[in-house]
Amino acid sequence: MFRKQECVAMLLAGGQGSRLGVLTKGLAKPAVPYGGKYRIIDFPLSNCVNSGIETVGVLTQYQPLVLNEYIGNGQPWDLDSMHGGVRVLPPYQRSKGGDWYKGTANAIYQNTAYIERYDPDYVVVLSGDHIYKMDYSKMLAYHKDNNADCTIAVLEVPMEEASRFGILNTNPDNSIYEFDEKPAVPKSNKASMGIYIFNWKKLKKYLEEDEADPNSSNDFGKNILPAMLNAGERMFAYPFEGYWKDVGTIDSLWEANMDLLDPNVELDLSDTSWRIYGRNQGMPPHYIASTANVQNSIITEGCNIYGTIDFSVIFSGVTVAQNAIVRDSIVMPGSVIEEGAIVQYAIISENVTVKSGAVIGKRPEDMDNIDDWGVAVVGDGVTVSSNAVVAPKEMIDKDI
Amino acid sequence: MRGNDVVGLIFANMHDEQIHELTGIRTMASVPFGGRYRFIDFSLSSMVNSGITKVGVITKSNYQSLMDHLGSGKAWDLSRKRDGLIILPPFGQGNALYHDRVEALKGIFDFLYHCNENHVLMADCDIIANIDYSPIIRKHVEENNDVTIAYKYDKLPKKRKDNMVLSLDSTGKITNIDIDPPIEGSCNFGLNIYVVKKQYLIRIIENAITRSRMSFLRDCIQANLNSGKFMAYPIDTYVGVIQSLESYFKITMDLLNQEVREQLFPIGRPVYTKVRDDMPAVYGLNSHVTNSLIADGCIIDGEVENSVLFRGVKVGKGAKVSNSIIIQGSDIGDNCNLNYVITDKNVVIKEARTLMGYDTYPVFISKNSVV
Numbered sequence: 029m030f031r032k033q034e035c036v037a038m039l040l041a042g043g044q045g046s047r048l049g050v051l052t053k054g055l056a057k058p059a060v061p062y063g064g065k066y067r068i069i070d071f072p073l074s075n076c077v078n079s080g081i082e083t084v085g086v087l088t089q090y091q092p093l094v095l096n097e098y099i100g101n102g103q104p105w106d107l108d109s110m111h112g113g114v115r116v117l118p119p120y121q122r123s124k125g126g127d128w129y130k131g132t133a134n135a136i137y138q139n140t141a142y143i144e145r146y147d148p149d150y151v152v153v154l155s156g157d158h159i160y161k162m163d164y165s166k167m168l169a170y171h172k173d174n175n176a177d178c179t180i181a182v183l184e185v186p187m188e189e190a191s192r193f194g195i196l197n198t199n200p201d202n203s204i205y206e207f208d209e210k211p212a213v214p215k216s217n218k219a220s221m222g223i224y225i226f227n228w229k230k231l232k233k234y235l236e237e238d239e240a241d242p243n244s245s246n247d248f249g250k251n252i253l254p255a256m257l258n259a260g261e262r263m264f265a266y267p268f269e270g271y272w273k274d275v276g277t278i279d280s281l282w283e284a285n286m287d288l289l290d291p292n293v294e295l296d297l298s299d300t301s302w303r304i305y306g307r308n309q310g311m312p313p314h315y316i317a318s319t320a321n322v323q324n325s326i327i328t329e330g331c332n333i334y335g336t337i338d339f340s341v342i343f344s345g346v347t348v349a350q351n352a353i354v355r356d357s358i359v360m361p362g363s364v365i366e367e368g369a370i371v372q373y374a375i376i377s378e379n380v381t382v383k384s385g386a387v388i389g390k391r392p393e394d395m396d397n398i399d400d401w402g403v404a405v406v407g408d409g410v411t412v413s414s415n416a417v418v419a420p421k422e423m424i425d426k427d428i
Numbered sequence: 429m430r431g432n433d434v435v436g437l438i439f440a441n442m443h444d445e446q447i448h449e450l451t452g453i454r455t456m457a458s459v460p461f462g463g464r465y466r467f468i469d470f471s472l473s474s475m476v477n478s479g480i481t482k483v484g485v486i487t488k489s490n491y492q493s494l495m496d497h498l499g500s501g502k503a504w505d506l507s508r509k510r511d512g513l514i515i516l517p518p519f520g521q522g523n524a525l526y527h528d529r530v531e532a533l534k535g536i537f538d539f540l541y542h543c544n545e546n547h548v549l550m551a552d553c554d555i556i557a558n559i560d561y562s563p564i565i566r567k568h569v570e571e572n573n574d575v576t577i578a579y580k581y582d583k584l585p586k587k588r589k590d591n592m593v594l595s596l597d598s599t600g601k602i603t604n605i606d607i608d609p610p611i612e613g614s615c616n617f618g619l620n621i622y623v624v625k626k627q628y629l630i631r632i633i634e635n636a637i638t639r640s641r642m643s644f645l646r647d648c649i650q651a652n653l654n655s656g657k658f659m660a661y662p663i664d665t666y667v668g669v670i671q672s673l674e675s676y677f678k679i680t681m682d683l684l685n686q687e688v689r690e691q692l693f694p695i696g697r698p699v700y701t702k703v704r705d706d707m708p709a710v711y712g713l714n715s716h717v718t719n720s721l722i723a724d725g726c727i728i729d730g731e732v733e734n735s736v737l738f739r740g741v742k743v744g745k746g747a748k749v750s751n752s753i754i755i756q757g758s759d760i761g762d763n764c765n766l767n768y769v770i771t772d773k774n775v776v777i778k779e780a781r782t783l784m785g786y787d788t789y790p791v792f793i794s795k796n797s798v799v
Binding site for chain 2: 063064065103104297298303304305306308309310311312313314315316317318320321322323324325326327328329332341342
């Protein structure tokens with residue numbers, strides 16, 4: 029028995045996130061740790077629950093083990109409910125063969141049956157690679173007020189950066205008349221945030237037509253949205269104000285973590301009216317020793333800090349030994365920084381051991397040639413041996 | 429059979445009077461401890477980690493905060509279709525409020541009759557320890573004991589009521605029990621943790637009640653020592669016994685010792701608690717923290733030393749918090765100076781206040797107070 033839901037969310041979580049390199053070697057991008065105790069997917073999932081959307085399909089494909097485990101029965105987000113809740117939806121075999129998800133649109137198309145069970149009026153399509161807090165119910169109200177067929181959330185970006193985004197050109201009433209994917213000369217600064225609301229019946233029709241077209245790449249941005257616009261459907265841009273960050277690259281992931289340390293950045297995770305939920309590791313509060321020196325940082329449960337930490341984000345169960353220095357860096361769960369090691373401008377992935385005296389990354393001001401500078405990355409489970417050096421921009425996934 | 433043939437029983441209100449400052453508005457079980465826990469989390473998690481899948485929590489009074497904390501038992505994996513967490517409020521005809529363990533157990537006879545398990549593990553909430561009960565249970569069953577009592581060899585906790593001191597022979601059999609003996613120095617004292625054959629427990633309780641003998645320790649344990657098989661089991665890991673605000677303070681400060689933390693929070697045997705989903709602790713530009721335990725959700729702009737800060741505590745700019753326990757949600761204003769202070773939940777200390785206690789007499793600020 030399935031209760032009708034006004035709105036069902038479909039979360040695209042199958043992407044590899046290849047630009048994150050070694051960080052997504054063993055897990056899908058939405059499962060990448062963020063902000064001390066979260067994973068990226070906590071943001072769209074928490075937004076859904078806080079917005080009153082309690083039926084969420086998560087479309088997985090690339091390296092789903094960690095993501096599946098993490099979502100589990102959805103209990104940390106209150107999505108373990110009798111009606112709806114969270115459901116992980118991998119591609120599957122049918123009587124006449126089966127396919128991987130060929131594109132974002134095809135992923136939704138293949139799960140038409142899942143959506144139809146809830147007989148929804150609207151479908152929200154989300155992606156699992158952005159950090160933001162957003163009330164989807166306000167966007168849905170906007171969608172209904174405009175009697176729209178499709179509403180796309182947009183963020184006004186600085187004009188000089190607009191050519192990096194998918195840009196929507198709109199009329200004064202915010203109705204969309206043109207899509208401009210990464211335009212060389214942008215006409216507007218309204219960037220698509222990858223958040224769509226559709227009338228389900230309309231979307232279903234376009235998905236079916238798209239599937240019948242053998243030349244289509246079955247993608248929302250490339251196929252579905254242009255087809256709807258060409259057919260004259262009512263499409264609106266929903267202006268969003270607030271913090272939003274795509275964490276698709278090493279630099280942007282590093283920046284998005286550092287943004288949590290900047291009091292001027294709008295992303296407030298301490299707001300109890302819009303909590304971001306995540307799976308808890310059951311660790312005790314963290315310990316800061318007499319030898320420690322901690323400033324401008326965020327640190328979570330299970331850590332033992334004996335060294336120096338400045339401008340860093342420290343995840344659960346991390347140990348930083350005496351005389352070790354961690355600056356401007358991100359240290360993910362379970363990693364150990366041993367005595368005298370120096371970690372600067374780096375992302376240390378999960379369960380890494382940095383042996384004593386090792387040096388990872390460098391400050392930009394210490395570089396001879398600033399073009400060689402970048403964030404250093406150490407992949408999951410790697411041991412960096414004593415006195416080894418990991419250069420800026422370097423990415424390692426094997427012991428050195 | 430699921431589980432390990434043992435049903436757990438936790439007495440939520442025993443020892444309330446020992447630490448009345450913190451139990452005036454709650455049960456002993458729900459006294460906040462260690463930055464993010466409540467006392468009951470230790471007994472409950474120890475049981476769950478030892479393979480016990482059914483736990484009854486016996487309550488008496490002021491158990492609102494306890495119910496809120498436990499919920500359905502999900503945080504301890506005790507929200508189950510079969511077994512799980514069962515709250516046992518006072519029950520019986522006439523004046524249903526029990527006075528001693530004997531009456532409390534009599535009140536839950538129905539529950540005990542309906543349990544399929546053949547053994548009962550009883551624990552209170554005044555013991556801070558992460559105990560693996562499985563070797564105790566195994567020994568109890570293998571040796572066919574009637575009663576197995578867990579004990580600690582250490583200095584006798586001073587202000588504790590009904591201290592039970594055990595004399596043992598070389599096999600661990602209890603040969604004598606002294607109650608509140610005038611002992612200085614170390615001895616084997618009982619932790620009020622018992623593994624008992626269920627039928628034996630019901631029999632000794634019924635016997636005591638028919639003779640209007642109402643002390644569990646004296647009339648059920650001490651009196652039967654020679655008629656049943658009573659064995660003892662030593663606990664080698666850290667045990668903190670809470671018997672006063674002073675010992676609450678001392679045991680909390682023990683958490684700043686890494687060895688104690690490793691014994692209380694070993695990897696693979698976590699202490700579970702209700703999760704609050706706070707963001708990680710934030711350290712500001714001028715924060716200076718040394719030798720302290722800090723929970724998630726704290727925002728620290730001042731100085732903190734030798735202290736334990738619970739979830740969601742704020743320490744303002746220029747404030748100095750030393751040797752203190754700041755319980756959940758308290759707000760320490762700018763330029764305050766606190767030394768040897770315990771604040772209960774949601775206390776507000778306004779700007780530039782100075783509060784000083786002493787290590788044997790910490791200042792206590794009650795819940796929701798504004799200083």
